Every structure is written in C-alpha cells, then in structure tokens.
Amino acid sequence: MRLIFILLFSILLPINIFAYKIKIVTTIPPIAGIIYNILPDADVHIIIRNGENPHTYAPTPRDIKYFNQADIFVKVGFGFENWFNKILNSIEKKRLLIIDLSQNVSPIGYDKKNGFANPHYWLSPYEIIKVLPLIKYSIVSHFPDKKEVVEKNYSLFIKKLTLLDKEFRSKIKKLKKREIVESHPLLDYIARDYGLKIVGVIKKKGNVPPSPKEVVKLINNIKKYKIKYLLTSSFDKSVTLNIAKDTHLKLIDIDPLGFNLKRDKDLYIKLIRKNFNSILKALK
DSSP states (O other): HHHHHHHHHHHHHHTTSSSOEEEEEEHHHHHHHHHHHHHHTTTESSSSOOTTOOGGGGOOOHHHHHHOOOSSSEETTTTTTTTHHHHHGGOOEEEEEEEGGGGGGGGGBBBTTTOOOGGGGGGHHHHHHHHHHHHHHHHHHHGGGGGHHHHHHHHHHHHHHHHHHHHHHHHHHHHHHEEEEESSSHHHHHHHHHHHHEEEOOOTTTTOOOOHEEEEEHHHHHTTTTTTTEEEOOGGHHHHHHHHHHHEEEEEESSSSTTTTTTSSSHHHHHHHHHHHHHHHHHH
C-alpha cells in the first residue's frame, strides 16, 4: 500500500507542483491586467513600482535579474521603455521574447527621428482590442502547449472589451458636450477613438510647463468651450493646481496606471471604467 502511494505521488507531483509557469515581465499594471486575462497562470512581474514616474524611470540591478529569469517581455513601445536598450547587453537570456504592443497601434504624435509617439494607447479599450491578437499569436507560437487556454481566454476577454467599447460609445453619443482639457496627453487615443475633442493640454511634453503663449490659448479655449473640469493625473499636480485656480476649474483625476487596484484579471476593466466615468463627469 505504501509503495502504491509513493508511485502515485511521484506521478502527480510534477503536474501539481512542478508545472512550469511562463515568466512575463511588463512595465505597468494595466498591461499586466491584460496578461492576467490571456494567461492567468503566468508569473507576471511589473517593473514600475507605485510612486515611480514611467517617463523618468531608470532600471535597477533588481530589474535586470527579473529580465534574466523572464521568458517574455511585453512592452508598451513608442519609446515608453527607452531605458530598455541600456540594459539589453546585461540580459543573459538571449531567447527573451519581446512583444511590442505598439506594432498594432496607429500612433499619435509620431516622431520620425527617434520612433517615439504618445504611448498612452492602453487607456483606450478600442486600441487594446487591436493589440490582443498580437499577444495571442506571440504566446501561442512560442508556447504551443498553451494554445488551448490562450485562445479560450482571448475570446472571453475580447467579448468583455467589445461590450465595454459599445457601452462607452453609446454613452458618449448621448452627450452634447465633447470638449475636454487635460494636464498631460493621456487621453489622446480615447479622444480619437470615441469622438472627443481635446481643446487644451497643460504639459504637452514631459515636465515642461506651458509657455505664456500656450497659457493664453488654453485660457481662451476654456472660456470658449465653457470648460468646468480639468482632467489630471497625480504626476501633474504641481503645475496643474495653479492653472486650475486661475481658470476656476475643478480637478478630476485620471488614473493611467492603476497601482491601487487588485492585481487580477479585473484590473484592466476596472481601470478603464473608472477613467471613463471621470471623463463622463467632466462632460456633463
């Protein structure tokens, strides 16, 4: 009896305990939230930590360690991870699969010199619907044993995003007002995809404050379009507060990264719904 138990244990042990988990590195929580839906049993590591600005981030030895252990790196692209080339030679794992999601996105603000563009497309579910096939194909082609689970989860997630996309289009269609002002170019893809109009951006490039000429134009547009709210993120509060005070605008938060949300398959949907509700509030 004891011998039978040992044999059964030795057969089941590799399946239950030693089943290999694909190790995936990505930059920010929203992209991780997408991966949780497609490959829920993956071991996902997020490079950017809470409180860190992705645009000014510098990689650490700890990050290199994760890259050396990883099978896949899912990147935003458009220059968002411009630090990655600096550590490429330090990565020992030469077979690292790099999935650049921006390949399936039509860029906004594209700079031919460096290949950079506005990277915030992940805030638009319509854009993520377009990049999901790339994730599915890349994982299945390199890990064919995951084909069944990936394709099943892909179909389920596409349905969720499609319903969300239709819901937002329906709500925006009913609005009379479509003009918004933002502190940072976070909502450009949402504006393009859902028929909104951005009539003012406080900080168009990084932490560079607006010029006096830009401030005058911004104030004129706020008056012209009767803007009552300024959509802003936690990274832009210093400059934003002064302009909001001068123009009597109320602040509404846009959360681009979702650090305070639970790391599970609901993360992405919750983040997008939260931000769309903020946009709808600003347009009422």
